[in-house]
Amino acid sequence: MSMHLISSILFALSANIDTLIVGISYGIKKERVPFAENIVISLITFAGTIFSIYMGLQLTLFIPASAAQRIGCIVLIILGLYYTVKSIIEYRQGRLPPDDWDNPEAEPPDKTISLKEAILIACALTVNNMGMGIGASISGMKLIPTSIATLLICMVFLHAGNKIGRIGVSGALKRWAGPVSGMILIVLGLYEMLL
Numbered sequence: 001m002s003m004h005l006i007s008s009i010l011f012a013l014s015a016n017i018d019t020l021i022v023g024i025s026y027g028i029k030k031e032r033v034p035f036a037e038n039i040v041i042s043l044i045t046f047a048g049t050i051f052s053i054y055m056g057l058q059l060t061l062f063i064p065a066s067a068a069q070r071i072g073c074i075v076l077i078i079l080g081l082y083y084t085v086k087s088i089i090e091y092r093q094g095r096l097p098p099d100d101w102d103n104p105e106a107e108p109p110d111k112t113i114s115l116k117e118a119i120l121i122a123c124a125l126t127v128n129n130m131g132m133g134i135g136a137s138i139s140g141m142k143l144i145p146t147s148i149a150t151l152l153i154c155m156v157f158l159h160a161g162n163k164i165g166r167i168g169v170s171g172a173l174k175r176w177a178g179p180v181s182g183m184i185l186i187v188l189g190l191y192e193m194l195l
Contacts, residue, residue, distance in 0.1 A: 027165020
């Protein structure tokens with residue numbers, strides 16, 4: 001597995017932690033995310049990833065390559081620290097769910113999300129990931145593998161999260177989502193810096 005592919009997968013995992021949580025939250029409400037809506041959300045996120053990486057590449061035209069890579073890596077590390085610290089603060093303020101936050105009912109969902117709702121979810125997830133995409137591209141990550149990895153992992157995380165939410169889920173999953181995403185970004189920034 002090439003170094004750039006590892007970076008692309010790490011980025012896609014971190015960028016889609018929120019997608020997993022969104023899937024879980026809809027599953028808990030007994031709302032199914034159909035395949036078509038999953039595709040819509042994933043394609044919009046895919047387009048947003050391409051756009052943000054492209055914007056980052058445009059910035060590198062005005063900055064020397066070595067400096068651009070260092071800046072991109074630092075941006076990823078700062079974002080990782082931000083998500084980690086934010087989660088710690090939310091935990092200390094009691095704004096994260098307790099460990100016994102679950103959904104014991106096993107009845108099948110009686111609702112599905114609408115196309116309009118899917119588009120709104122996708123836009124929110126895309127905007128949330130724009131900074132990561134710009135930082136990743138400046139650090140030297142490649143457009144095609146990163147975008148494709150983001151598309152595939154978005155689809156898998158949304159589907160898996162929705163399933164998890166419908167069968168019952170521990171609050172620990174949501175509690176650890178922020179720190180895990182942050183740590184992946186920090187590792188990615190350090191990894192790209194050492195390439």
